[in-house]
Amino acid sequence: MGRLIRSALMMLLLMTVITGVAYPLVTTGLAQVLFPSQANGSLIQKDGKPIGSTLIGQAFVDPKYFWGRPSATAPQPNNGESSGGSNQGPTNPALTDAVKQRIDALRAADPGNTAPVPVDLVTASGSGLDPEISPAAAAYQVPRVARARGLSESQVQAMVAMATQGRQFGMLGEPRVNVLKLNLALDGH
Amino acid sequence: MTTNDFLQIGLYLVVLLALVKPVGSYMALVFADTPNRVLRAGGGVEKLLYRLSGVRTDEQMGWRRYAIAMLLFNMAGLFAVYLLQRVQQWLPLNPQHFGAVSPDSAMNTAISFISNTNWQGYTGESTMSYLTQMLGLAVQNFLSAATGIAVLVAVVRGFTRRSADSIGNFWVDMTRSTLYILLPFSLVIALLLSSQGVVQNFKSYVEVPLVQNTVAVETVKDAAGNTVKDAAGKDVTKETPVSTQTLPMGPAASQIAIKQLGTNGGGFFNANSAHPYENPTPFSNFIEMLAIFLIPGALCYTFGCMVGDRRQGWAILATMLLIFVPLAIGAVAAEQAGNPALHGLAVDQQASTLQAGGNMEGKETRFGIAASGLFTAITTAASCGAVNNMHDSLTPLGGLVPMWLMQLGEVIFGGVGSGLYGMLAFAVVAVFIAGLMVGRTPEYLGKKIEAHEMKMASLAVLVPCALVVICTAIAVMSPAGVAGVANPGAHGFSEVLYAVSSASNNNGSAFAGLSANTPFWNVLLGVCMYFSRFLLAIAMLAMAGSLAAKRHVPPSAGTLPTHTPLFVTLLACVVIVVGALTFLPALALGPIAEFLMSAH
Numbered sequence: 001m002g003r004l005i006r007s008a009l010m011m012l013l014l015m016t017v018i019t020g021v022a023y024p025l026v027t028t029g030l031a032q033v034l035f036p037s038q039a040n041g042s043l044i045q046k047d048g049k050p051i052g053s054t055l056i057g058q059a060f061v062d063p064k065y066f067w068g069r070p071s072a073t074a075p076q077p078n079n080g081e082s083s084g085g086s087n088q089g090p091t092n093p094a095l096t097d098a099v100k101q102r103i104d105a106l107r108a109a110d111p112g113n114t115a116p117v118p119v120d121l122v123t124a125s126g127s128g129l130d131p132e133i134s135p136a137a138a139a140y141q142v143p144r145v146a147r148a149r150g151l152s153e154s155q156v157q158a159m160v161a162m163a164t165q166g167r168q169f170g171m172l173g174e175p176r177v178n179v180l181k182l183n184l185a186l187d188g189h
Numbered sequence: 190m191t192t193n194d195f196l197q198i199g200l201y202l203v204v205l206l207a208l209v210k211p212v213g214s215y216m217a218l219v220f221a222d223t224p225n226r227v228l229r230a231g232g233g234v235e236k237l238l239y240r241l242s243g244v245r246t247d248e249q250m251g252w253r254r255y256a257i258a259m260l261l262f263n264m265a266g267l268f269a270v271y272l273l274q275r276v277q278q279w280l281p282l283n284p285q286h287f288g289a290v291s292p293d294s295a296m297n298t299a300i301s302f303i304s305n306t307n308w309q310g311y312t313g314e315s316t317m318s319y320l321t322q323m324l325g326l327a328v329q330n331f332l333s334a335a336t337g338i339a340v341l342v343a344v345v346r347g348f349t350r351r352s353a354d355s356i357g358n359f360w361v362d363m364t365r366s367t368l369y370i371l372l373p374f375s376l377v378i379a380l381l382l383s384s385q386g387v388v389q390n391f392k393s394y395v396e397v398p399l400v401q402n403t404v405a406v407e408t409v410k411d412a413a414g415n416t417v418k419d420a421a422g423k424d425v426t427k428e429t430p431v432s433t434q435t436l437p438m439g440p441a442a443s444q445i446a447i448k449q450l451g452t453n454g455g456g457f458f459n460a461n462s463a464h465p466y467e468n469p470t471p472f473s474n475f476i477e478m479l480a481i482f483l484i485p486g487a488l489c490y491t492f493g494c495m496v497g498d499r500r501q502g503w504a505i506l507a508t509m510l511l512i513f514v515p516l517a518i519g520a521v522a523a524e525q526a527g528n529p530a531l532h533g534l535a536v537d538q539q540a541s542t543l544q545a546g547g548n549m550e551g552k553e554t555r556f557g558i559a560a561s562g563l564f565t566a567i568t569t570a571a572s573c574g575a576v577n578n579m580h581d582s583l584t585p586l587g588g589l590v591p592m593w594l595m596q597l598g599e600v601i602f603g604g605v606g607s608g609l610y611g612m613l614a615f616a617v618v619a620v621f622i623a624g625l626m627v628g629r630t631p632e633y634l635g636k637k638i639e640a641h642e643m644k645m646a647s648l649a650v651l652v653p654c655a656l657v658v659i660c661t662a663i664a665v666m667s668p669a670g671v672a673g674v675a676n677p678g679a680h681g682f683s684e685v686l687y688a689v690s691s692a693s694n695n696n697g698s699a700f701a702g703l704s705a706n707t708p709f710w711n712v713l714l715g716v717c718m719y720f721s722r723f724l725l726a727i728a729m730l731a732m733a734g735s736l737a738a739k740r741h742v743p744p745s746a747g748t749l750p751t752h753t754p755l756f757v758t759l760l761a762c763v764v765i766v767v768g769a770l771t772f773l774p775a776l777a778l779g780p781i782a783e784f785l786m787s788a789h
Contacts, residue, residue, distance in 0.1 A: 001257075003243060007360060008261040010242030012269060012332075015367060019447075020328040023372060027379045027443035031389040034380065039389040041436055041466065043397075050397050053436055055386050055465035059403040069554060076405035080435045081315055081394070083460035085551040085579035087702030089680035090528045091787045095550060095582075103535055116537040119527070123550040126463030126578045132554040136543035171196060173471020174545045174557030183400055 044184065052180050056080060057131040060183060063109040064148035066133070066141050066160075068179040069120060070102055073128035086124040099123065110144040132176035135164055149186065159185050190522050191540050194559040198517060201475070201563060202510075205482050209506065212483060213490025219369040220342050220362070220495065231368050238364055249355035252734025255343055256727050258359035259336060263303045263723070266329055270299040273325040274317070283318035284393040290316060297711035302326050304722035305333035305604050307448070307455030307574055307697040308714060310706035314437045314458050319391060326455060327444045331375075334451030334484075335366035337606030340726045341488065344610045345495045347733025348634040351741045356733050366606075370484070371451060379446035381476050386469030389442040394435050405429045441467060449480035452604045454574030454697040462564070462577040463553055474560050474577060481573045485602040488609050496634050500752035505612055508760045509601050513570050516590050516601075521562035523587035524548045529787050548587065551579030562587065569594040572604035574697025581676070581684065581700040585784035589776060591698065592687050597768040598653055599694045607695070607722075610729045612760075614649035615767075616751065617642055617732070619760045623749045632748055635741045645732035652728070653721045654771045656693035660717055661686050661775065669709035675702030679786065683779035692717040 031039040043050040052058065057068045059077040071077035072086035088095040102122040107113065118136040138160045146156045163182035166175050218227040228235075239246055250258065274290040277283055290298070294310055301308045302325070311317065317326065339362035346356045383389050409417045409425045417425040441457040445467055448455055462468040462477055486506060493502020525547040527538035540546035545557025552561045561578040568575050569591035580591055594601060600611040617631075617638055624631030624638070631638040664670030664685050674681040684700040691698055692714040699705070705714065750756065 004254075004258050004261055007242045007244050008258070008265045011238070011244070011262060011360060011363070012265045014238055014241060015332055016269070016324055016328045019331040019367065019372065020324040023375070024323050024327065024440045024443040027376060027383075027446075028389050028391065028440055030376075030380055031383040031442060035384050038386045038469075039383050039442070040392070041388050041390075041395060041438060042386045042469070043395065043436075050395055050436075052397050052400070052434070055469050056434070056436055057465075058399050058401070058434060060401050061403075062401055065401060075407045076403050076431045078403070078434060080437055082312060083314065083437075083458050083464050084312075084701070085460070085463070085582060087579055087581040087675055087700070088550065089581060089676040089683075089700075089702070089783070090548065090550070090584050091530055091678065091680055091783055092676045095528075096530050096534070099531055099534060099536065114535070116535045118544050119531070119536050119538045119546060120544060120549045120554055122536055123548075123552075126551045126553050126576075127458075127460035127465060129460070129465055130553050130555075131465055134544035134554055134557075136537070136541065139543065167193075168471040171193070171200060172475055173555050173560050175543070176554045180400070187400070 044180070052184070054178060054181060055131055056129050058180055060179070063144055065183045065186070066138060066145060066179050067106070067121065068133055069125040069130040070123065071128040072124040078129055080129065083127045083129055085126045085128060113143065115140060131180060132178055135175050135177055138164070138177040138182070145186070190518070190525050194521050194525060197559040198521065198563055201478060202514070205479060205486055208479070208483060209487050209490050212487035213502070214494060216370060216487060216491040217494035219365050220491070227369060234368060235364060239360065242360070244360040246358065246361055248358055250358055251354055252356055252730045255356055255359050256730045259340065259726065260723065262332070262359070262363070263336060266303045266332055267299045270302055270325040270329055271295050273321045274298065277318045277321045280318065280320050282320035282323070282391070285318070287316060287318050293708045293711040294706055297715045300715045300719050301697065302329035302453070302455060303333055304695050304718045305337055305451070305453060305572065305607065306692060306695040306718045306722070307453045308692055308699070308718065309455055309697070310711060312459040319439055322444060322457065323440060327447060330444065330447040330451050330453040330455070331367055331371050332363070334371055334447070334453065334605045335363045337604050338366040338370070338484070338488070339363045339606070340730060341606035341610045344613060344729050344733040345492055347736035348496055348636055350737040352739070353737045356730070356737050371447065374483070375443070375446040375450055378450060378476060378480050379442040382445055382473050383442040385473035386466070387442040387445060387473060388438055388466045389440055390438055391440060392438045394437050396433050396435050399432055399434055402430050402432045405431050437466065445477070446480065448575060449477045449573065450484065452481060452485065452571045452573040454568065456575065462575045463579065468577055471555055471560055474556055474564065477575070477577070478564055478567050481567050481571045481575070482602050484605045485571055485608045488606065492609060498752065501634065504752045504757050505609070505616070507757045508764070509612070511757060511761045512597070512601050512764065513566065516570070516594060517563055517566035520566045520587050520590040521559055523584045523590070524562045525558045526584070528584060548582070548584050551582030553578065565591050566594065568698060569696060570601040571608065572599040572694060572696045574691065576698050579701060580687070580698055581702045585780045585787060588683060588700070589780035592683070592690055592780065593768065593772065593776065595690045595694045595696045596657060596772045597764055598650065599696060600764060604695060607725070611649060611725065614646040614729060615764050616760055617646040618650060619756070619763045620749060620751065622763065623759060627747070629747050632742055633751060635744070636736045636739050637742055641735050642732050645728045648728040649725050650767060652724050653693050654767070656717050656721055657690050658771065658775065660693065660713055661689045664689060664713060667709065669707065670713070673704035673707060673710060675704065679779055679782040683783065686775055686779050688714065689717060693721045695722050
């Protein structure tokens, strides 16, 4: 028994050094050399300073910007320090109310647009930090953004196209539009 | 369902099956009794580890000694993880200056990680220091997985050894699992993930300016910590403008690789694999899904190699797929159908070339429906518990699939090692039932199945079932249990049932609306996780010990062959019947009731 206890403690210590210290350090070293931008958060730099990440969404409510996925993080939306979803069940009346309010907000910013709203634009994302919306959700917002900015719809559509990615390898996941990249492009960055 | 939904599921299965044989035969070399090229490559490191820890490699352990070594090793891990959380405020690598974790939460998390469950009551990015994540949580991701593989290998030796009093050496099995399998595979997966955008650094969190300011809304609390209400009884809130966003950083890729590969599931960030820094692209998502099933799937082939009849391994794998594939398709179909509650509103849930459509609440745009529903089925079929979408927001039937997959005992792929030894318990039950039908003493893999084996197999099958049913009843009857429920009605019951099913089958995923970081839940779920994990392992080791001592019985005309479609069907039926009989009443009160209410 005594020998087993000693082996257990020593094995734990040695395995901690291998899997808890050596492994993450080697991985960090390799990742920093091979994929420096990705390993450091895919940051968007301007004048040498980070102004956002292509992977982390921000909240937009101004009609001149494309809006992203609703975020259920607290206390503010798209809170990078507290990721998570709403966890509202499908039959929870609070979910239906939240969706109604989001439809109303979209309609108030874009009076006259009575098209049904693409579902991803009125439902909270899983992470609360989703950087992307569906091409349908972008198309829904093009007339509003064009009007608010005094641009033609085709000009805005061209910028949407630049921020759009298809399915990865033509098959995986879903086509999507990066909202922060698109809005930074609209602001002339 | 759309054509692309089927394509994504099909591609996943093809790639997985293509990997089963190469990975499975590699693992068979790792656990071979005789030296070979794989073992020679790492022989130096291995010997050094054994010398430093006083392990005699020539020592063969009986099942009792094997079980005690396994328990002591995991107990040492439990204390280490607990202690790290309690003193992290005084230790380095804590750039955000997180304080000590509360005792009940630290205990729950320690059990959770050593038992390969990785249930998480805490929020990763605002609770655990980098040091705690690395030395405590990530280490147990490896060691709990290695423990599972070690126990499996010992159980298989019970079938292969004849008239023997030993089933192997725990230290050797555990060390080899870690050095030859988990470490190299994790490194490759971590780098693949990192190439897609998973962070891997030791920097402080990065603060960036927002393009458009936003508002933080917090409820106002009085000196006693109670929320202040206005005249109408509503919470008084305070709004503060926010002009920056904090981007979390850390050594995430290394930890996420092993969390998937070791079917652990404990996220680096709170949103787990839904977080863009934890799972940034559809390809990273594909890699993460593949990593979950890779070892449990390939171990079936390893098992076939070890017992000297590969068909036995393929039969087990076929049984797993027979149950998994329809349920995975069911999960995707339920989510693609959308949420009926939104039908009356001006919402477009139709799938088209421009959007995934369906029930997008709690899902990420890049994954849509197919990559989310498939991940959900995979992570709960295996006892992984990582999530790339919020299970609490799944449709009633879409939520029933993951819940039932866990309740089946985590044997459909299941945890690394533990899934297969759980399935072997079901196989023993299946040959016993077949034996009853034809009136012969049942045999499996050349060993007679007698009263002792049946007792142990029944224990392994029934312990998780009993824990789920009893602890769910305790939770819904206690005020402290229902206090954490977030959603009203049948869905609230589902949250409780899901949590207990998850803990009692060492899965770790959650209907996360349940506020489970309370002393009641931390203790209840801690008990479920510990006993399910270790009672099962001990029962299976005891069975292996008694099987190893038996003589080999050559197959005769009356032996039921266990590699045929007939046996695959029988085994699948046993798994389903046990799961259905035990849990249908409970499921009827939760997801099924919710489905019936939402359908009309």
